[in-house]
Amino acid sequence: MISEPELVGGTEFPAALEPLPAEPARRGPRRPWLWALGGAVVASAVWAGGLVAYGRQEDGRGPDLKGYRLGVDPCGRAKLDGLASAFGRRGEPTNPITVEQPALYRAQCMVPLEGKPLFYEVQVTYTVHRVTDPGPEFEALLNDPLEGGEQVSGVGEVAEFTNGGGQTSLRVLDGQAVIELTLSPNLMYDGVGPPPEPPELDPAATRTFLVEDVTALMAALRA
Structure with missing residues (x-):
């Protein structure tokens, strides 16, 4: 959680800054695919983090699989x-x-x-x-x-x-x-007669x- 900023050197606030020039009008709404791309990047990071965390568990902190192998048919x-x-x-x-x-x-x-x-x-x-x-x-x-x-x-x-x-x-x-x-x-x-009984x-x-x-x-x- 971000705490309130502390005041250093007294309680006076700095002088007001000069107003910024007006932001130019936008040419159109932001492309939605940019937001989707950002979400995908975040999701990929979370997924990768999960894999790394599990890799650390397999190094000695995870459950004992009793020799059962993964990836087998x-x-x-x-x-x-x-x-x-x-x-x-x-x-x-x-x-x-x-x-x-x-x-x-x-x-x-x-x-x-x-x-x-x-x-x-x-x-x-x-x-x-x-x-x-x-x-x-x-x-x-x-x-x-x-x-x-x-x-x-x-x-x-x-x-x-x-x-x-x-x-x-x-x-x-x-x-x-x-x-x-x-x-x-x-x-x-075959659809002829009654269906067979098990x-x-x-x-x-x-x-x-x-x-x-x-x-x-x-x-x-x-x-």
Whole structure:
């Protein structure tokens, strides 16, 4: 905050200055793009400052990522041996959609399981919280009666298994990382007759495969 100026050498004010000549009339309003450019420069400076600040955090003051790597393709590292053994051969994954920010890295992609007569898809979501603790939010959703599922032990710090609506998922919190696998059938509909119903899956068997594959993926993301 700028304080009031102090008076030096007494309380007398200097003599009034000679009036300045009148400012010539403006030829027109200031171009709005100049203001936009100024705003962009300020925003860039703030963004760069955030990157520099986070770089200092990574030097020793940031959270421990427990070896989880940033900038990796989770589908490229997801072998999915357990799910593939039950639902079909692992196909070619999609390219990940990524979000890279000073506070967050997230990659999401899809791996097809080419079974017969039905194809399945596994959505892989990999999130690393680079600044804040994801634990409170994870546990809040775990205890939400509308969003929460069944807690699973033996994988990560906390894990949640959900089954319903034709899809099954396992979401795992491990330090600053959250890894989620979601299995769903690829129901092709040609518009003739009633739409196909999602098949009934054995939740216990599917959960076992998900735990196996998430555990292997967690190790691969730290390699």
